[in-house]
Amino acid sequence: MREPKSLFITDENIGLVTDLYQLTMAAGYFQNNVDSTATFELFVRKLPEGRSFLVAAGLEQALHYMKTLKFSDGAIDYVRRHPSFTNVKAEFFDYLRDFRFRGDVWAIPEGTVAFAEEPLLRVTASIIETQLVETYLLSTINFQTLIASKAARVVLAARGRDVSDFGSRRAHGPQAGVLAARACYVGGCTSTSNMLAGRELGIPLMGTMAHSWVMAFDTEEEAFHRFYEVFPKNTALLIDTYDTIRGAHIAKRLAKRLGATDRLRAVRLDSGDLLRLSGEVRKILDDSGLDYVKIMASGDLNEYRIDELARQDAPIDIFGVGTEMVTSKDQPALGGIYKLVELEKGGRAVPRMKLSEDKVFYPSRKQVYRFSDSSGVYTHDLLGLEGETAGGVPLLERVMEKGEIVIDLPGINDIRDRAVGSISGLPLRFRDVMATEPYTVKKSERLEELRRRTEEGLRGSNAANPDLGTTTATTT
Amino acid sequence: MREPKSLFITDENIGLVTDLYQLTMAAGYFQNNVDSTATFELFVRKLPEGRSFLVAAGLEQALHYMKTLKFSDGAIDYVRRHPSFTNVKAEFFDYLRDFRFRGDVWAIPEGTVAFAEEPLLRVTASIIETQLVETYLLSTINFQTLIASKAARVVLAARGRDVSDFGSRRAHGPQAGVLAARACYVGGCTSTSNMLAGRELGIPLMGTMAHSWVMAFDTEEEAFHRFYEVFPKNTALLIDTYDTIRGAHIAKRLAKRLGATDRLRAVRLDSGDLLRLSGEVRKILDDSGLDYVKIMASGDLNEYRIDELARQDAPIDIFGVGTEMVTSKDQPALGGIYKLVELEKGGRAVPRMKLSEDKVFYPSRKQVYRFSDSSGVYTHDLLGLEGETAGGVPLLERVMEKGEIVIDLPGINDIRDRAVGSISGLPLRFRDVMATEPYTVKKSERLEELRRRTEEGLRGSNAANPDLGTTTATTT
Numbered sequence: 001m002r003e004p005k006s007l008f009i010t011d012e013n014i015g016l017v018t019d020l021y022q023l024t025m026a027a028g029y030f031q032n033n034v035d036s037t038a039t040f041e042l043f044v045r046k047l048p049e050g051r052s053f054l055v056a057a058g059l060e061q062a063l064h065y066m067k068t069l070k071f072s073d074g075a076i077d078y079v080r081r082h083p084s085f086t087n088v089k090a091e092f093f094d095y096l097r098d099f100r101f102r103g104d105v106w107a108i109p110e111g112t113v114a115f116a117e118e119p120l121l122r123v124t125a126s127i128i129e130t131q132l133v134e135t136y137l138l139s140t141i142n143f144q145t146l147i148a149s150k151a152a153r154v155v156l157a158a159r160g161r162d163v164s165d166f167g168s169r170r171a172h173g174p175q176a177g178v179l180a181a182r183a184c185y186v187g188g189c190t191s192t193s194n195m196l197a198g199r200e201l202g203i204p205l206m207g208t209m210a211h212s213w214v215m216a217f218d219t220e221e222e223a224f225h226r227f228y229e230v231f232p233k234n235t236a237l238l239i240d241t242y243d244t245i246r247g248a249h250i251a252k253r254l255a256k257r258l259g260a261t262d263r264l265r266a267v268r269l270d271s272g273d274l275l276r277l278s279g280e281v282r283k284i285l286d287d288s289g290l291d292y293v294k295i296m297a298s299g300d301l302n303e304y305r306i307d308e309l310a311r312q313d314a315p316i317d318i319f320g321v322g323t324e325m326v327t328s329k330d331q332p333a334l335g336g337i338y339k340l341v342e343l344e345k346g347g348r349a350v351p352r353m354k355l356s357e358d359k360v361f362y363p364s365r366k367q368v369y370r371f372s373d374s375s376g377v378y379t380h381d382l383l384g385l386e387g388e389t390a391g392g393v394p395l396l397e398r399v400m401e402k403g404e405i406v407i408d409l410p411g412i413n414d415i416r417d418r419a420v421g422s423i424s425g426l427p428l429r430f431r432d433v434m435a436t437e438p439y440t441v442k443k444s445e446r447l448e449e450l451r452r453r454t455e456e457g458l459r460g461s462n463a464a465n466p467d468l469g470t471t472t473a474t475t476t
Numbered sequence: 477m478r479e480p481k482s483l484f485i486t487d488e489n490i491g492l493v494t495d496l497y498q499l500t501m502a503a504g505y506f507q508n509n510v511d512s513t514a515t516f517e518l519f520v521r522k523l524p525e526g527r528s529f530l531v532a533a534g535l536e537q538a539l540h541y542m543k544t545l546k547f548s549d550g551a552i553d554y555v556r557r558h559p560s561f562t563n564v565k566a567e568f569f570d571y572l573r574d575f576r577f578r579g580d581v582w583a584i585p586e587g588t589v590a591f592a593e594e595p596l597l598r599v600t601a602s603i604i605e606t607q608l609v610e611t612y613l614l615s616t617i618n619f620q621t622l623i624a625s626k627a628a629r630v631v632l633a634a635r636g637r638d639v640s641d642f643g644s645r646r647a648h649g650p651q652a653g654v655l656a657a658r659a660c661y662v663g664g665c666t667s668t669s670n671m672l673a674g675r676e677l678g679i680p681l682m683g684t685m686a687h688s689w690v691m692a693f694d695t696e697e698e699a700f701h702r703f704y705e706v707f708p709k710n711t712a713l714l715i716d717t718y719d720t721i722r723g724a725h726i727a728k729r730l731a732k733r734l735g736a737t738d739r740l741r742a743v744r745l746d747s748g749d750l751l752r753l754s755g756e757v758r759k760i761l762d763d764s765g766l767d768y769v770k771i772m773a774s775g776d777l778n779e780y781r782i783d784e785l786a787r788q789d790a791p792i793d794i795f796g797v798g799t800e801m802v803t804s805k806d807q808p809a810l811g812g813i814y815k816l817v818e819l820e821k822g823g824r825a826v827p828r829m830k831l832s833e834d835k836v837f838y839p840s841r842k843q844v845y846r847f848s849d850s851s852g853v854y855t856h857d858l859l860g861l862e863g864e865t866a867g868g869v870p871l872l873e874r875v876m877e878k879g880e881i882v883i884d885l886p887g888i889n890d891i892r893d894r895a896v897g898s899i900s901g902l903p904l905r906f907r908d909v910m911a912t913e914p915y916t917v918k919k920s921e922r923l924e925e926l927r928r929r930t931e932e933g934l935r936g937s938n939a940a941n942p943d944l945g946t947t948t949a950t951t952t
Contacts, residue, residue: 001881001884001885002884002885003540004536004537004539004540004543004881004885005536005537005540005676005677006485006537006540006541006544007537007651007654007655007658007672007676008484008485008486008651009482009484009485009650009651009654009672010484010486013672013675013676016671016672016674016675017644017650017653017654017670017671017672018644018670018671019642019644019645019669019670019671019683020669020670020671020674020681020682020683021669021683021684021685021686022686023671024683024685024703024706024707025685025686025688025689025703027706028685028689028702028703028706028707029692031705031706032702032705032706034692034693034702036692038688038692040688060480060481061480061481061482061483063480064479064480064481064482065482067480068482074675075675078671078674078675079671082674082681083709083710084681084683084707084710086709087706087707087708087709088706127688127692131686131688134645134686135644135645135653136650138645138646139644139645139646139647139648139649139650139652139653140649140650142645142646143647143648143649143652144649166495168493168494168495168611168615169495169610169611169614169615169618169812169814170614170615170618170809170810170811170812171615171619171648172615172619172647172648172649172652172655172656172803172808173615173616173619173620173648173649173651173652173655174485174493174612174615174616174651175483175484175485175649175650175651175652176615176619176648176649176651176652177493177611177615178483178485178493179483179648179649180648182483193495193496193497194493194494194495194496195492195493195494195495195496195499195554195555196483196485196489196492196493198492198496198554198558199489199492199550199551199554200481200483200489201481205496205558205560206496207495207496207497207500207560208497209497209500209501209504210497210498210501210607210610211815211816211830212501212514212516212603212607212815212816213501213504214830215816215819215828215829215830216505216510216512216514216603216816216819217510226504226508226510227500227501227504229507229508230500230503230504230507230508230563230564231500231504231560231563232563233559233562233563234559234560241830241831242830242831242934243831271835323809323811324809327648327803327808327809328808329808329809332648332803332804332805332808333646333799333803333805334646335646335799336645336646338645339687339688340687340688340691340692343691343692352691353691354687354690354691354717354718355717355718355719405477405480408477408478409477409478409479409480458718
């Protein structure tokens with residue numbers, strides 16, 4: 001009998017966490033002696049509907065990947081034996097064996113608000129290196145940015161009440177749960193239920209009890225009391241297993257017995273009309289002087305339901321949010337792409353773009369410049385060429401040089417603080433969950449001019465990508 | 477400078493891949509000497525909108541987890557030092573140190589069609605064990621079942637044309653990409669682009685080239701030719717980088733030069749009006765006797781677009797599907813839940829249920845019986861008690877006994893074959909992507925009677941869950 005497979009990602013197999021075509025293209029470049037320096041930018045063509053901004057996230061895991069990526073003997077063996085690679089020369093596999101990512105990487109720091117067309121990441125390296133890292137970078141940045149952006153909306157809707165991530169069970173597999181916990185915290189959540197995120201990242205943990213706990217005892221009284229005995233300093237009671245109001249009265253009696261020394265921390269509602277029930281439960285507690293007992297609510301919550309509850313002043317202190325946040329349920333994918341924007345040819349940097357219907361993008365290495373008014377509120381962003389002196393605060397910073405990380409990696413709380421600050425710079429109208437107006441991202445004149453010339457060159461010539469002789473600096 | 481975190485799941489940290497409350501409840505049960513045998517069932521209360529069936533998937537990774545789950549010293553240390561566990565006695569941490577999952581597990585085999593309310597998995601063990609495994613089991617079964625079910629729809633829409641999973645870059649992190657590749661294959665896809673899924677599972681790999689490859693050379697001719705030289709037996713050309721029709725003519729000229737020995741395998745369209753373009757490209761190829769060159773199409777495809785293309789006889793041989801399939805974009809979460817249905821009390825098995833508004837479910841250990849007509853087409857399922865002799869084919873089988881796997885784990889092709897067979901047993905009207913009619917899942921009389929009695933007992937008594945004296949067998 002064979003053993004079951006874990007399908008964990010490990011140092012041994014990480015080289016294979018990619019699409020087949022990245023390795024065939026790598027072999028193709030290698031065998032054709034194409035080793036030009038290339039620059040790729042990772043960006044989102046359009047914000048998902050219902051999103052007015054993104055919160056950049058996932059850079060740390062992207063850096064981990066680029067710093068540690070190796071091709072193990074087992075991985076190389078698998079590639080070599082694959083029928084696609086029959087005609088690939090042995091030297092390519094030697095290349096893979098010695099492979100280290102040695103490129104330069106610029107990025108918008110995690111926790112920064114960003115918009116469509118703005119490069120979240122820019123990678124400059126030999127074209128083989130840039131190509132090999134594409135799939136993993138996209139899956140890492142796309143997902144965490146998606147979730148941090150969704151979480152930021154949920155947190156904004158909660159208007160200062162705590163939001164806790166409860167989503168691990170509905171995340172897209174075990175690792176997605178941990179990555180989502182990280183991204184939710186970046187987006188402003190105050191805690192997570194995911195223990196591994198707690199240990200690895202220091203995110204505060206939150207948990208109450210399941211219905212099964214209540215059902216495992218003969219009475220709710222007993223279930224509550226038994227839990228309290230083990231966790232006297234940190235008990236939150238789930239009161240809706242049979243009847244929420246009855247549950248609230250039972251919780252109230254226990255809380256009164258505990259009194260002020262071992263204060264009952266909270267009760268949780270997980271079903272029914274949360275507005276009505278939270279009001280009734282609050283009254284039951286307050287009438288007994290238990291104003292310090294918090295009310296937590298959960299159950300298919302998202303930013304719209306929370307917005308409604310908050311507008312109606314539901315006395316809910318903590319929202320536990322799961323499925324909708326960790327899958328970004330209304331928009332479960334971020335269409336981040338990774339595009340070749342510049343290629344060194346004969347020592348000169350040549351801008352690149354493609355002309356596929358509806359899929360054009362701006363060529364060359366770019367920078368995002370953010371402009372604010374005198375009170376610090378953003379007025380607009382400007383997408384320009386790297387090194388333009390057009391004013392504004394440049395957002396992309398160098399994070400990796402020749403394969404080495406050159407920044408002090410911020411802690412998760414620094415990233416979260418940055419997100420809080422960055423979101424608070426947004427004009428108010430973009431912070432509403434119903435916002436639909438797009439934020440203004442202008443293009444610099446130099447960038448528009450370069451795009452025009454590149455496009456004309458492509459359309460006017462039989463050559464697909466003529467060397468246009470640009471003014472941008474060479475990359476080496 | 478600290479090192480970046482991978483956030484990989486490993487044998488060392490797997491004990492922490494769970495929600496905080498699973499560990500607090502475990503400590504609570506332990507300290508209160510509650511070690512009854514409990515049975516939990518994992519099921520979906522309601523199918524997601526737009527789904528007429530599920531394809532069970534993820535069991536192998538669930539079994540891997542239950543078989544290998546341990547709490548490392550580092551994990552135990554973290555739990556012990558966490559403020560929530562201040563009052564938890566040392567014996568609980570000894571218990572964790574020796575922990576192995578020793579329960580019995582029944583499951584609907586992977587690749588089997590299933591419906592709402594039907595247990596996909598049933599776990600019987602000490603209540604601590606059943607509780608500790610909840611989060612991981614849910615995240616594993618929920619996700620793979622979600623994706624296999626989505627993939628099955630895409631494959632049905634393609635009406636016999638190949639469907640290849642291209643979604644890794646948009647999956648919810650690197651591991652989700654591998655898990656999705658597995659689930660897509662279970663659901664009927666013919667290949668994946670994910671190399672790790674290729675090596676670990678033997679799923680056939682598929683890949684073409686990226687736009688960046690085409691853009692890296694001065695002309696499309698050169699880009700195509702250079703690729704062909706390295707991969708003469710396996711070249712698929714991406715022809716839409718600048719202009720699809722021009723690209724098709726260039727591909728045609730290369731294919732004619734190659735001739736019949738090194739046949740060009742395929743061309744790929746990734747943008748524009750796929751119906752019109754595939755028709756024009758097919759004609760360009762056929763007019764040159766290149767009827768053997770296949771046409772592959774990709775670009776934001778889902779079952780609805782593929783259904784439309786297939787109905788209109790678009791000459792597309794292979795669909796490359798990414799984002800929409802690996803995130804199950806229209807329904808990105810499966811609401812699988814894991815509920816206590818039976819608890820041993822004084823040597824007798826007592827059925828359990830909860831009464832939360834709109835969240836009731838059937839108590840006790842259940843089995844699913846599938847009924848078919850004389851031609852093998854399913855007529856309905858019957859949800860009944862385990863061991864009922866009501867006819868039909870029972871779907872849940874014992875997969876684990878005392879923590880040991882007791883089945884020969886099927887290979888991925890066996891699972892896929894089972895899915896093909898199981899889906900073909902569905903009445904035609906459920907195999908249409910527009911199907912909305914729900915499949916009939918009846919409840920056995922004995923099950924309805926048990927539910928009635930359990931509910932009456934709960935509502936009529938102050939005790940939350942009175943021992944009702946049932947007729948089900950004891951669990952020990």
